Amino acid sequence: MILDQAARQSPVTYTPCGPETDRSSWNPWLVQFFDYWLSIRPRNRLPGRQHFDPLDIPLIMPRVWILDVLRAPLRYRYRLAGTKEVETLQREVTGKMFDEVHPHLRGQGEAFGRLDEMAQTGIATYRRGRVVAVHHKEHLTVENCMVPLGRDGKTVDMIAACSVLYRLDGREN
Numbered sequence: 001m002i003l004d005q006a007a008r009q010s011p012v013t014y015t016p017c018g019p020e021t022d023r024s025s026w027n028p029w030l031v032q033f034f035d036y037w038l039s040i041r042p043r044n045r046l047p048g049r050q051h052f053d054p055l056d057i058p059l060i061m062p063r064v065w066i067l068d069v070l071r072a073p074l075r076y077r078y079r080l081a082g083t084k085e086v087e088t089l090q091r092e093v094t095g096k097m098f099d100e101v102h103p104h105l106r107g108q109g110e111a112f113g114r115l116d117e118m119a120q121t122g123i124a125t126y127r128r129g130r131v132v133a134v135h136h137k138e139h140l141t142v143e144n145c146m147v148p149l150g151r152d153g154k155t156v157d158m159i160a161a162c163s164v165l166y167r168l169d170g171r172e173n
Contacts, residue, residue: 033162045153
């Protein structure tokens with residue numbers, strides 16, 4: 001596993017997204033994931049884990065990972081990592097703390113800023129760019145969509161994500 005110097009120094013840029021977001025340039029796996037999240041979302045509220053059924057999206061699940069949002073202090077724990085995520089991370093991470101799996105990101109506010117903002121605002125986000133977390137050495141570009149989940153419909157207690165990693169030759173993992 002490697003993290004090249006450019007990835008360490010690149011800011012993590014992402015876009016907030018909602019029902020009106022143009023998804024025509026997104027990878028189809030991400031479109032399906034986001035559309036599913038919109039379909040289970042109660043009106044003007046966040047969907048919770050109780051609404052999210054992996055059996056509804058079996059073809060997408062290998063690319064899905066879910067973080068528990070822990071508060072006081074704000075931290076994230078891998079609740080689930082799909083097989084594609086485990087493959088690119090080159091290890092099982094379920095149950096492990098995000099900052100322990102990716103210790104090189106500690107102290108880099110940009111790396112955690114997206115998660116922190118989502119935990120506070122409950123707004124879904126999309127990103128395509130260089131990989132900043134440690135992944136397989138051939139995976140340098142990532143495209144992902146992260147969506148908030150809240151059991152009570154208001155407080156974000158999980159963040160679900162679907163990621164597509166691209167190899168050096170541009171093929172998706």
